[in-house]
Amino acid sequence: MRSTTVPTTPVPSSLITTLPGRYYTDPEIFRQEQERVFEALWCCAVRAADLDEPGAFRTVTIGRESVLITRSRTGELRAFLNVCRHRGARLCTEESGQVRRALQCPYHAWTYDLDGRLIAAPNLVKMPDVDRAAYGLVKVALREWLGYAWVCLADEPPSFEETVIGAAAERLGDPASIERYGTEGLALGKRLTYDVRANWKLIVENFMECYHCATIHPELTDVLPEFADGFAAQYYVGHGAAFGDEVGGFTVDGSAGFGRLPAVSQDQDRRYYAVTVKPTVFINLVPDHVILHRMFPLAEDRTVVECDWLYAPDVVASGADLSKSVELFHRVNIQDFAACERTQPAMASRAYRAGGVLVPTEHHIGLFHEWLTKRLAA
Secondary structure (H helix, E strand, C coil): CCCCCCCCCCCCCCCEECCCHHHHCCHHHHHHHHHHHHCCCCEEEEEHHHCCCCCEEEEEEECCEEEEEEECCCCCEEEEECECCCCCCECCCCCEEECCCEEECCCCCCEEECCCCEEECCCHHHCCCCCCCCCCCCECEEEEECCEEEEECCCCCCCHHHHHHHHHHHHHCCHHHHHCCCHHHCEEEEEEEEEECCCHHHHHHHHHCCCCHHHHCHHHHHHCHHHHHCCCHHHCCCCCEECCCCCCCCCCCCCCCCCCCCCCCHHHCCEEEEEEECCCEEEEEECCEEEEEEEEEEECCEEEEEEEEEECHHHHHCCCCCHHHHHHHHHHHHHHHHHHHHHHHHHHCHHHCCCCEECHHHHHHHHHHHHHHHHHHC
16 A cells, blocks of 8 residues: 655745644643643632532542542632542542531541541541541642632642733733733623533634634624634733624624623723633633633543633622523634534644644744643653
8 A cells, every 4th residue: 555645845934833743642742741731730620609618529630630629617728639548549529519527538438627637537546646637638739819729739839920820911911901800709600511522732722813713703703803804812912802893792693791890991891802821721801701711631632621601790690691691602612612623633644744834823822832842841
């Protein structure tokens, strides 16, 4: 059988090359990303308000680890590796739940308080030399920001201010810009979970550019006409895409949304801002609500995405119809994820062995590729 040889073409100066295809299909590269990206950096794990009472818990997958987040009896959020210290059984087997006072391993009944300390086990009194703090659950670093719990598995986590809050400031040009939306005080209007059969980087790259917007996002470009020209909001520091002149709000049909969030400035009104917080968070800011995506990469070709729509508490409490507001970005999500799933199989093609190219409006994606390859080489 004759092998197919893919010709190589010199890259013109207006284009830059992408990552090679194996970066999206190779299990070993994904394992390195788990170790050097997801387990080394701050990842957004859970919305703090979801754990509204002591004993509420949620488990999430970060890299290769199951992480347990719970609210202590004194009201603080705590994070631990979801592993019993006795024989390594998974402590909490459900994605979420509520316990009264303690977390008990279903295997041998080793029991931990909500601060992670070992408090009971069969025959524990006959083992007086066992240090209950030393054999407590392994703690994970946790910070709260924008109303979410962010966790980091690293022994020495990087600066949260520089790598997380700084990412928003770098994109918007001013750290106060994102604080004006008061995200930590907003209420959850809708949450949708998407199981995307694509590599996490394809989703990041897609979110960062708008070269595709005129092709697959008719509803979005009706609301944000400048997106039809191919320049994404993230291409320019501090830029927010303006609503069309006849558009009333960030809704699927351009009809009016809800009142502007109280602290949003006049300059931010009738504009859409997008922020990527590497490695796995997208923040979308519009005058009357915030949309936040959290990605959980589970394999080289599978990524679960949780998307929250957040509104002023009085809007949610009033029972207002959120459907037109939610539907706009839900359609964007469906369109984007379908494009990523169409792309994933070709990452293993010999035609993409050396990668593809980025046009000038996508050159900022090259910075993401540089960041990733430096992380993997560290």
